[in-house]
Amino acid sequence: AQTVTQSQPEMSVQEAETVTLSCTYDTSESDYYLFWYKQPPSRQMILVIRQEAYKQQNATENRFSVNFQKAAKSFSLKISDSQLGDAAMYFCAYSNRDDKIIFGKGTRLHILP
Amino acid sequence: DSGVTQTPKHLITATGQRVTLRCSPRSGDLSVYWYQQSLDQGLQFLIHYYNGEERAKGNILERFSAQQFPDLHSELNLSSLELGDSALYFCASNPSGVGTQYFGPGTRLLVL
Numbered sequence: 221a222q223t224v225t226q227s228q229p230e231m232s233v234q235e236a237e238t239v240t241l242s243c244t245y246d247t248s249e250s251d252y253y254l255f256w257y258k259q260p261p262s263r264q265m266i267l268v269i270r271q272e273a274y275k276q277q278n279a280t281e282n283r284f285s286v287n288f289q290k291a292a293k294s295f296s297l298k299i300s301d302s303q304l305g306d307a308a309m310y311f312c313a314y315s316n317r318d319d320k321i322i323f324g325k326g327t328r329l330h331i332l333p
Numbered sequence: 334d335s336g337v338t339q340t341p342k343h344l345i346t347a348t349g350q351r352v353t354l355r356c357s358p359r360s361g362d363l364s365v366y367w368y369q370q371s372l373d374q375g376l377q378f379l380i381h382y383y384n385g386e387e388r389a390k391g392n393i394l395e396r397f398s399a400q401q402f403p404d405l406h407s408e409l410n411l412s413s414l415e416l417g418d419s420a421l422y423f424c425a426s427n428p429s430g431v432g433t434q435y436f437g438p439g440t441r442l443l444v445l
Contacts (some may be wrong), residue, residue: 233353253432264335311376320366320391320432321376321425332358 222247223318224314226324229276233302234332240287241297241327243312249275254288256297260308268310271295299329307331336360338435339424345443351412354440356424358405364388364406364430367399370439371420382407383430414444 222245227251230324233239245254271279278286283300299306312324336359336386346352351371358365369392378391382401393399396414401407421441425434 236370255433262438263441264438265423265425267433267435270433315432317435320381320389321368322378323376325375331433 222249222314224322226293226312226327228326228327230231230330232330232332233299235302235304237302238298238300239302239329241310241312241329242297243295243297243301243324245293245295245312245314247293247307247314247316249316251316253323254286254295254314255313257311257313257323258306258308259311261283263282265311269297293330304331304333322324323327335435335437337424337426337435338391339422339437339440341440342438343441345442345445347445348414348416350414350444351410352414352442354409354411354424355440356409356426356437357423358407358409360427360433362426362435363405364375364427364434365401365405366425366434367393367407367424367439368425369373369420370423376423379409381430386426388430389395391425413443418442419424 252273255269258266287296309326313321315321338357363384365382370376379393381388399409421439423439424437
């Protein structure tokens, strides 16, 4: 069975600094998707970034980028120039091509002014 | 705003009762997924419907059932409610059952 592990329950970063959230996953599939979702205090689940496993190039979305290491089954999220609005719970997630999303337990990110 | 709507936003009920949660997917999306987010279990997949047919089941209790109607909206029915069913229930949708899922705002259920 596929699993997603986020080993950092909480992290803090100074405003305007860079922070990296870690995620590892386990699967025997070769074709899959990886996601980072953000859940602010409103509890809405917001897609931050997505990576398709067959793509070697790391995905980027403005200040958000990933480091996808397929062989190591690692998928970290880098947030540059952290802003107060980035404070949230971040979930790493995995999905087969035609299946449910499996979520990690989340990392709570605090932004220090 | 993801385009997925869920009603009601909040629901307070008593143990033993039955409730229905409703989800309208984004326009054109054929797939609807239901997830439960509780403090102790995290985010867990419950069930997936594609164009009216059940596609996959996750950790869904027998007391829970769902369906997707011809207009593609979906309902999650929770019966014989227990205190432990208190959670945030999310609906998500996507066009084809593959890839990114777009989440609704959730229904917060409190069972007293």
